[in-house]
Amino acid sequence: MSQDSYAAAPQPRRPHAVALLVDEGSNPFEMSCAIEVFGARRRPQLGFEPYRTWIASPVRTVPMRDNLFSLGGGEDIASLDHADTIVVPNRPDVETTCRPSVVEAIRRAHRRGARLIGLCTGAYTLAEAGVLAGRRAAVHWQLADDFARRHPDVQVESDVLFVDDDDILTSAGSSAALDLALHVVRKDWGAEIANHVSRRLVFSTFRDGGQTQFVERPLPEASTVPLAATLRWATERLDQPLGIRELCLHANVGATTLHRRFRDELGTTPLKWLTMQRVQHCRRLLETTDLPLDGIARLSGLGTAANLRELIRRHTGLSPSAYRRQFAARP
Numbered sequence: 001m002s003q004d005s006y007a008a009a010p011q012p013r014r015p016h017a018v019a020l021l022v023d024e025g026s027n028p029f030e031m032s033c034a035i036e037v038f039g040a041r042r043r044p045q046l047g048f049e050p051y052r053t054w055i056a057s058p059v060r061t062v063p064m065r066d067n068l069f070s071l072g073g074g075e076d077i078a079s080l081d082h083a084d085t086i087v088v089p090n091r092p093d094v095e096t097t098c099r100p101s102v103v104e105a106i107r108r109a110h111r112r113g114a115r116l117i118g119l120c121t122g123a124y125t126l127a128e129a130g131v132l133a134g135r136r137a138a139v140h141w142q143l144a145d146d147f148a149r150r151h152p153d154v155q156v157e158s159d160v161l162f163v164d165d166d167d168i169l170t171s172a173g174s175s176a177a178l179d180l181a182l183h184v185v186r187k188d189w190g191a192e193i194a195n196h197v198s199r200r201l202v203f204s205t206f207r208d209g210g211q212t213q214f215v216e217r218p219l220p221e222a223s224t225v226p227l228a229a230t231l232r233w234a235t236e237r238l239d240q241p242l243g244i245r246e247l248c249l250h251a252n253v254g255a256t257t258l259h260r261r262f263r264d265e266l267g268t269t270p271l272k273w274l275t276m277q278r279v280q281h282c283r284r285l286l287e288t289t290d291l292p293l294d295g296i297a298r299l300s301g302l303g304t305a306a307n308l309r310e311l312i313r314r315h316t317g318l319s320p321s322a323y324r325r326q327f328a329a330r331p
Contacts, residue, residue, distance in 0.1 A: 015052040016188055019083035022057045022074060023102050025091035027065050030119035030177045034087045037181035037197060046196065050189050056080055058101045065092060080105050085115040085184070088129075090122040094143070103129045110167075117184070118170040119177040127151040131168060138163040140173035161267070187316075190327030191283040227251065227261050234274065238281050238301040244270055278302050279311050286312075286324045293320055 018038045020031055039053040055074035062071045080086055086109050089102065106129040110116060118126045123137045124147065133153045144158030157163050162171040162180040164187070171180035178201070186194035230251040234242055247270050248258050262270050282300040285291060293305035302308045312320050 015049045017082060017084045018051050018053045018087065019075075019080050019085070020053065020055045020087045021077070021080060021089055021102065021105070022055055022062050022064075022071060023089040023091070023099060024059075024063050025065060025093050025096065026062065026089045027092060027120065028068075029174070030090050030122070031087075033177040033181055034117075034119065036201060037178065037185060046193065050185070050193060054079065056083075058099050058105075077101060077105050080109055080114075081112075083109070083114055085117060087117045087119065088122045088125045090118070090120045090125065092121070094121055094124050094146070098125055098128050106131060113167065116168045117180070118168075119180065120171060120173045123147065123154075123170045124150075126168065126170065127154055135168055136163045136165045137168075137170040138172050138176075139170070142173075190287050191280055192287050192327075195284070227265055231273075235277055235281075238274075238278050239299050240301070242274060242301065247274075274301075275311070279315050282308060282312065283316070283323070283327075286320060287327045296320075 018034075020034055022031060035053065038051045055071070056077050056079045057071070057074045058077045060072060062074070064071055086106070088106055089098070102125070106116065106126065110129070110131045116126060116131060118124075118137070120140055121143065123132070123139045126132045126137070127147070127150070132151065134155075136155045136157055137147075138157050138160050139147045141158050144156050147154070148156045160172070161176040162169065162183065164183065169180060169184065171177050182194050182198055185197050230247060233250050234247060244255050244258065248255055251258060251261075253261070258270055262268060262273060266273060268276075278301045282296055282302055285296045285299060289296070291299070293308055297303055297305050297308040300308070302311060309320055312318065312323055316323055318326065
């Protein structure tokens, strides 16, 4: 099956409405990540539009980070009432509180059940609106202590890429915004659509939210066989017995070095990475084939149908049959 063979499958669901709420001082990087994932039109490849995206702001012209430029032409903040998902403002200056109109708009959206996403310091915005009380949240590791001091009623997870707490999702800094955005696509439309978006962005999809942030560590030592080659080799053999020994033999390194490189370069362990690859492959098989669970478990390397059921439910919140009903390509 070609990578884009699912593109012609018609999708009956309407586009998911995503609003990017922008305010003074917002960081254009995270905003651009959201626009690239949710805003780019891709009908020629998919045959439908997964998202309808717009920018909303409380003022007509918004000075962006450090007044490098101004953003105009967005929708009024009242348009947030029509959004299924709202990406809330982030800003480098966490000392400045949000406008009352922004706080009230977020609270109103939360009350009606809209999904809220905070990228990097967007968690501060959500916390100021009071919607994170008693919830989990991810922030950049450099801001974790400050955030915990300001918002003691929020459970800070400072060493993960992002946190999916059902209707509120938060990410750490910089590229973790892309990880979370792709996770949202996967959650909304399934692994195949997320993989398509990832390929278009030339961005990896295997970084799970529970992986650690890239805290300042020395660069890994060079090796005769780059880790990337071993990753590609392993993903082509997920149906075969693979473990630390096989990965070490292919990478031509010892177990200690292999674990260090996975930790430094991917922020996870070899076995956790393998499990994630197998779950991803399993999801694609559920979406694109009518194979029985035993066959999918064998082809994805998950072993048994029971193990497959447990892992799919853990990673998606759905049973395999429910996942297949929701995301299977329509003939």
